[in-house]
Amino acid sequence: MTDTTTATDVADEFLDGLLGSLSLEQKVRLLTGASFWTLHDEPQIGLETIVVSDGPAGVRGQLWDERDSSASLPSPTSLAASWDVERVHRLGRLIAAEARRKGVGVALGPTVNIQRSPRGGRHFEAYSEDPWLSGVVGTAFVKGVQSCGVGATPKHYVANDSETDRMTVDVQVDERTLREVYLAPFERMVVEGGAWLVMSSYNSVNGVTMTENDLLRSPLKEEWGFDGVVVSDWMGVRDTVAAGSSAQDLAMPGPDGVWGDALVEAVQAGQVDEAAIDEKVRRILRLAGRLGALEGVEAATPLAEPWPQERIDALLREAAADGMVLVRNEGLLPLDPAAAPTIALLGEHARIARTQGGGSATVFPDHVVTPFDGLVEAYGAERVRYAAGVKSSESVLPIDGRVATDPVTGEPGVHVRFLAEDGAVLLDEHRASGKLVWLGDPILGETAVVEATAEFTAPADGEYSVGFAGLGLFRFEVDGELKSDGLFFPEGTDPFMAFLNPPKQSFPVDLKAGQSVSLRLEHRPQQQAGLAAVMFTFGYEEPFADPEAELARAVELAAASDVAVVVVGTTETLESEGFDRTGLRLPDGQDELVRRVLAVNPRTVVVVNSGGPVILPWLEEAPAVLLTWFPGQETGGALADVLSGAREPGGRIPTTWAADEEDVPVWQVEPIDGKLFYDEKLNVGYREWLRRAALGGPAPAIPFGHGLGYTEWELGESTLDGRTVSVPVTNVGDRAGKQVVQVYLSRVSESDIERPVLWLAGYALIRAEAGEAAVATVELEARSLQYWSVDDHAWRTEPGEYAVQVGTSVATLGEPIRFTV
Template identity: 55%
Template sequence: MTSTAELRARVRSLSLEQKVRLLTGADFFSLHAEPAAGLRRLVVSDGPVGVRGEVFDERSTSANTPCPTALAASWDEEQAFRIGRLLAAEARRKGVDVLLAPTVNLQRSPYGGRHFECFSEDPLLTGRIGAAYVRGVQSGGVGATVKHFVANDSETERMTLDVRVDERALREIYLAPFETIVRDAAPWLVMAAYNRVNGHTMTEHPMLLDVLKGEWGFDGVVVSDWYATRSTADSGRGGLDLAMPGPDSRWGPDMVAAVRAGLVPESAVDDKVVRLLRLADRVGKLDDGRPPTPESPRAEMELRRAAAAGFVLARNEHATLPLAAAELRRVAVLGPNAAVARTLGGGSATVYPPHTVSPLEGLRAALGDQVEVVHSPGVRATRRLAAGTPELLTDPDNGEPGLGVRFLDADQSLITRQHRTSARLTWVGSFGPGVPLDAVAIVEVRARLRATSAGEHRLGVAGVGHFCLTVDGRVLVEEELVLPPGGDLIEAMVRPPEKTGSVVLAEGQEVELVLAHRVAPDTVGTTFVLGVEPPSLPEDAELERAVALAADADVAVVVVGTSEEAESEGFDRDTLRLPGRQDELVRRVVAANPRTVVVVNSGAPVLLPWADEVPAVLLSWFPGQEFGHALADVLTGAAEPGGRLPVTWPATEDEPLPGTRPRQDVLDYTESIHIGHRGYLRAGVEPAFCFGHGLGYTTWEHEHLAAPTELAAGEDAVLRVRVRNSGDRPGREVVQVYLSRDDSAVDRPARWLAGFALVEADAGERRTVEVTVAARAFQHWQDQGWVTEPGAFTVHVGRSVRDTPLTAVLHVTP
């Protein structure tokens, strides 16, 4: 690696204008080259469940990993490392140098729109899984970006809200995962968030210099969230190093002027450029260095294994699971997410996978021709139109499945055209190579729709701006669609306003669809959906059909979940209820067939008012592209459901759930250090499923705990825990360690996670595992420093925060 002294020498060779130019992106997802410093162009890309690259559509597919909550549900650091390593290989395949992931904000509230993009409600679990993820990405020579520093834990008014949080909660809860990752994994970038914390916007916050770079010794690049840089001099003097996106920002010529006016020291600019050059050196973009080419793993098998490892078996009465495939003749696979599964959440976490294996496809493949697998969606999870598919649409320009897109200038002359196979269309930064956004006045989509059945076809458009949709030349929709007041720009991508109409077609009839969109001036991107839905049964009839199929099956598998407008970046959730009539579907099915398994396909907790009525409940999160195969593995017992809850699952919305709605631009974290399971224990409220909970296909006994009786302040404690697999098949257990402190002089949680370890054992086998409890677990933040309160701490060991059969008392001495 190039020394810091050499990097500084390179900076001295540059003019002030050259240096400042490097501090803003060259475009939406790349950084400037500077030959005079040996710096080549760097490319950054969104994550964390895939590597999007510079093209955001179905023509550039990306391996789709389980969402971060699913990774944390495995409690498996090695698994997180392997996923990070896979993403590094994907990044290099796409020419990407920096992955804008992981998100290590806390799951403070289940209403948070990006809940699925975060690991856990617990800072220790978040820090350890996040550090493993970062190590995996950077082991492949790709920079990881730990985000969003800090307290960006919800989406409502995220650009402007001021989070008010006490210093102790800030240190012990919200900064803690960042500190763990910086100290243990040395990330190459940290992203400063949009929000303010205690009055300071994060791109100018003193913590960037005082805590991140000073106290923790972070030597990487602090990059702004996109458009989060709000000043020139204040942010320039502070710890922010890179303003994104480019080419325009609050820096540029204004920064040059600020330096020359003495408002920003040139030494501050120099330090920022040194950090950028260090990043370039690390990713192989300095001088003639070559970016590493990490070995590409077998993505499908790795993703299938990772998905199963994160599935949480929340309930399994009467040993309903695993299913004995040899005893089955007919399986009903029901629910709105059974044939069209959700594998990822909305916003910057979205990628286009090369394929998606639905639960229906996975079970049919696993059970084979010997078992009849029948299907009905039963009910709808969304009222929005589905995007048109190549099975329904043909490009009139070439006769291929899909649609044609034409780009017209202000004179309506053709600039270029594209063939697309997805009717969900997004362009960011440009409309393609050599086609800048400001060159295009109209985007025109053309397709021929062939009716595969007679009846009413629903057609429409979802987007922001002016749209005109015609069917055989007749105007069906013409509308100026606008976001609701206060709508986030990301909402235009994931939950845009929609306008629909309908046409009645005979079977085999073909019509020409033309959708014209007028491009807004000064746009940074364009996104819209051409919606096409063929005739379907009325919902009441479809629900009756699903119940009848369940009644005539040996087992019913009901896959329920959230829809794309429920969980996404850009907005928070209004309710934790499942969308539509899914609760009714579950209750009707289990009444018709008591052998029912419900699979919950959501990234964040949802209410399950029927949970006690259903023999088996499996929580699958957003599990990535291999969902169906992983689900079949778990349901049939080929794989263990390895997950334990990384987040408390509420039973009602009347529980201690922090809100996400600011009042007069202020969001008070009044719960302080008592978030998640800590808040439940403090309030004496029992949730639906507690933190750490998860069943497997075997049983375990926690037999013995060996812990030191005395420990000097500042020392780690090493525990030895003996467990026995008391079941009849091999299995995997997560040994969880919690601390408590009675009669403390300071406010403390009733219990807090202090350590964990994984153990595998064959049937009847005993294993002893070591769990290290770091000295920090015994400390609290007080008077600007970490303090250990001497005295007796109780160590609790078990399977969840509420199931800890082993205890010991450990005395901490001054």
């Protein structure tokens, strides 16, 4: 081997040479993180520190706050809704650029768990209910990230498809279902995408926790040839010997954990083979080489350079619009700005943009374009009038420079001090926002009190509420008057759920515009789930008129306007890591707002701003309904582009939406006696909807693959030549547009093998000018016709008759073309 080699050429002999120079203690040290977000270096062998960061929808870096802003991408549900793998690849390249700008070598994403139940709290962070689509989109993301010198980390391997009791739940799933549905996306990202890392999940599968599960060895490493690093979810490694002997490679975070000295002793006692330690270290060194963090080894791919802000904003605006799904349109959209319509913009989501879900995927963009901002830009301030209508969230807004002043520096924002038990100041800093998070920070070990202070100034007359949302011990004062002092931890609440969605305490203050009050909040840090952590929001609530009066004002405004745009949706306190959704209904009052507006204005557009499915009881009454998901920082501009027709809504539904909660095929996400049974087997999502429909069951509100554009299309007769499906496609409308031509397979002849009614086997994305014709071509993969044989423990193709159907959703398919295998 030459002095400098590329990471793809790094031979085991070279790595073994490095390993041979390390003591057992040095090797074991490398297997646990150095801190919350970093891996250990080892100067003796030229190994540099590697920084990792959450990265499914933006790269946060080592700080969980506004001091290190990040590009905020549309939620993965939005990316999957675009069905555009070329753009997803570009977004992966953006992730890599953001990572390298922040000194990050590994992005902890994508999340490719299956949207098994719409109640899954992390639904917004995953792609689809379909394993094929999830794998294809996720692979494009992985390739994009890694093409620019940053490691991608498909997660969470495997069956972490809901959040309830995620640390302890034992998922019971049969071998065939596990292979065909839940492992399939990971297989594609490893075999085709070449992922450099995979993150193991918290849960157990069939009785064994995943950091100790044989599934890490086979199929991941032995069958698929994965030569990267298996990193744990944070605090997921819980046993020294069992995890040490397993194919789990890296325990995060650090520096503490169950490995370290205990693992050294286990090796010395013969409980863990040192060869297992060497294999883990070898993989970490191979990763370091790929990242350019190992002396003498050239990075596997060129390292990304930072992108200019204009390029970032343009891509994110384009991506957000292309993921929006137009569900209904009775000729109302697009709304031409040249016609100068007056627009009643209604709903709190229009002014407080819901751009991302809660939990570890959260990032802090340097700007957010709200729907109000976007529509004002597109239609003019004099044409857009706003009313909240209903209060859509009970959470507090973080205090920021718009309403508060740092009492020490005089700058807009908040002042924060870390105090020792004797009152000594350990850290003193100005902050721009009252959303405050520190995870694993060494200073927390010495800190007795975290103090936040601010001068809150009312921007307008009204009754505000000031306070905080947090977990643990708090003391809160307003103008020196004690308002709250105690422990805030809801009884019976899961610690993770409480930490990510903490209780709120707020107190009314009646203020005139420009009037100020002094706020002081003290928090005593405690160990949260064994982790030194501080996370709280120093915040406020805006004045809200009498609910009936505010609703009446919104309805009155709608009646007096040419068009009403009602923005409804969920929040990060309803869709978040750490807990599952209790239901699919919109927050109280939002459905009533929509109904009341529809009653007075027949030209109403309803914009649904949620990361995952919600129930839309007024769907058939609304002339236009647009789903935006959580669209990221360019929310408002993208929405204005779609409403105005500057861009076409390009989305197609990647997961089925139900008309009613009672219709949802998989509702249960709560374990029973610690076990969660995947009894639906292969019939996840649209597959189960189709199976039940054949038995007279309900139809969904929005079927898988559905989405409208602003032009009209004709699909000709499909043909099948070998495994190539072709169909003529013509844009017969009067403007350019996008169509997603979808191909589904089914089994025709009788079979001893249970099959879904239909399953997605491919698609072609067509963009065409008005009047333009094209041919959509889809190559059927051999795997699409295979099943996993539990007898042979291998993929097998069953001879017999099959059918292929082509259409623009699972509910609008052409005549079947039969063929024999």
